[in-house]
Amino acid sequence: MEPQGRTKVVLLACGSFNPITNIHLRMFELARDYLEDTGQYIVVKGIISAVGDGYKKKGLIEASHRVEMAKLAIDTSDWIKVDTWESQQPEWVETAKVIRHHYKELVSEELNIDEVDTVKYTKRRKIEETDSTSEGLFSYPKMRDNVPQLKLLCGADVLESFSVPNLWKPEDIAEIVGRYGLVCITRTGCDAHRFIHQSDVLWKHRKNIHVVREWVTNEISATHVRRALRRGQTVRYLLPDAVLSYIQQHGLYSAESEQKNAEVILAPLQRYTGPSSSS
């Protein structure tokens, strides 16, 4: 198969990364292997996007630390990058909007490559005006053939979370799986297919959902890592040594930090439920 005949893909992983573990990094490797093995795709980039502090998840430490740890973790990777845009937003940003933002970034990157500098500048201005000035993040970017496809990389738990009431807007789910696509890493295989089967919108876009089987059972969760850390137990080899040193230097995960946002309702639930829901 000719590489030029393949579709370029950028993988985007959104999450807390509180803290990043080897499993998060493994997901990128597994997804790339899977997509490239189909013969249809070439994975050109991976993006880690940490959620902002406005997400209000219990035990979520400051974004600056989570981003710094992610940067340390991807230091040895030549294709995964950390992006700070989402983590710097004052309010929680819906995943669909994060994807739109990154797609627009890809469009302007493509223009940077294609055009001579002077032309590029005006062209880019034009793109930005038409794509974002009118409604900003609320507008759908125009899909372009010469721009890599952007796919959301996630675990099976994200597929499952689509059915949790008030966590996702239905139109956001449709946009994510319909316009972009999902790469879902799962340990058991059957679960992911069941979630797709049980959801009409996922089933409709099933061809846009790649289910990747993780054969090595590996349940390193960030929750487990935080629990071990605040109990003074070892987490070595579950995350990169550089991240572990950073955690120790900054005394990051403790009983106190785990109580952060303890009584607070998760931002998406706050936004989509209750009388204050206006959007």
Add this chain to the structure above:
Amino acid sequence: MAARIPLVLLACGSFNPITHQHMRLFELARDHLHQTGRFHVIGGILSPVSDGYGKQGLVLAKHRVAMARLALQSSDWVSVDEWESQQPDWTETVVTMRYHYDRILKRYREGTGKDSGPTANPQPPTSSSPRLKLLCGADFLDSFKVPGLWLDHHVEEVAGRFGLVCVSRGGLDPERAVHESDTLSRHRHNIFLVREWVRNETSATEVRRALRRGLSVKYLLPDSVIEYIHQHDLYTRDSELKYKDALLRPLAKQTEIPVLSLSD
């Protein structure tokens, strides 16, 4: 309260290749032993098996030792020992333990100044002298049940004289393995079961499988080891066929011994 007993952990295995999970066993075991309040873990030894073991897909000991060295560069308390790997034939685990225990005691006596003079006598270790325990995964306990793999008096010596630290993973049930063996349950006070709450089943078998299929193994083992594997083109379809139909050396060797023992 009595002083903590110094203790060295020894892990025997193929390490074909070493993975993060192997190194994590040491960390978990040390945590657990320290939490008992009775022991102070003063070192860890990783001892790759020799080529004589004859296990399918086993690459040369010099490579397995080199990879383990690279992996443990970042550890300040676990080191690789190549004595076992350099033996021409497979060495029984208990023999490897005796070798390391002698060395540890010798170093201890030299360090304390005891027994260095002519009055030295080969006394049994005192309560403050270091101990050596075998570090293993839970699947190892099940291997005691495999007919012909272990000699009874070897199990007795490993569990009774030395002791075991066994880290359980996944669905394995180490308590059952101890319960179902008379020898192991007699020495259960000398068997430390450590629970690994994270299910983490990175096996070297899976790593080799991924490597020969050209799939990524990054983050399952250190980058330096992956680089070494690629440089030396270590795990391929051909290397996996090595010793394919060979009888595992312990099975061949142990069956010879009962015959010999008829004469003594």
